[in-house]
Amino acid sequence: MAYKITDECISCGACEPECPNEAITEGETIYVIEADKCTECVGTHDSSRCADICPVDACATDPDHEESREQLLEKWRGIHPGETPAAS
Ligand code: SF4
Numbered sequence: 001m002a003y004k005i006t007d008e009c010i011s012c013g014a015c016e017p018e019c020p021n022e023a024i025t026e027g028e029t030i031y032v033i034e035a036d037k038c039t040e041c042v043g044t045h046d047s048s049r050c051a052d053i054c055p056v057d058a059c060a061t062d063p064d065h066e067e068s069r070e071q072l073l074e075k076w077r078g079i080h081p082g083e084t085p086a087a088s
């Protein structure tokens with residue numbers, strides 16, 4: 001399931017460089033996550049970096065983007081061709 005950023009976001013920018021898939025960008029009012037690039041950090045980290053680092057808990061799973069772990073890994077492989085996903 002991809003993550004999304006809620007209206008709680010204070011646009012501190014801390015999450016952007018933490019995303020291993022460059023899925024986070026600054027939007028017009030808050031930061032945004034591109035669902036096609038978010039793997040819930042599957043393939044790189046044991047937990048979701050943006051949710052771990054956000055000071056106001058503005059990163060939440062997006063029920064509109066339900067995906068299995070295998071689907072998330074497949075997405076990761078598409079973003080990181082030729083690389084090996086981290087075991088977790
Ligand atoms: S959960 Fe991971 S992959 Fe998804 S936006 Fe957050 S840091 Fe990026």
Ligand code: SF4
Pocket residue numbers: 005008009010011012013014015016031053054055056057058059
């Ligand atoms: S870390 Fe949290 S508050 Fe800061 S930009 Fe990201 S989502 Fe917004």
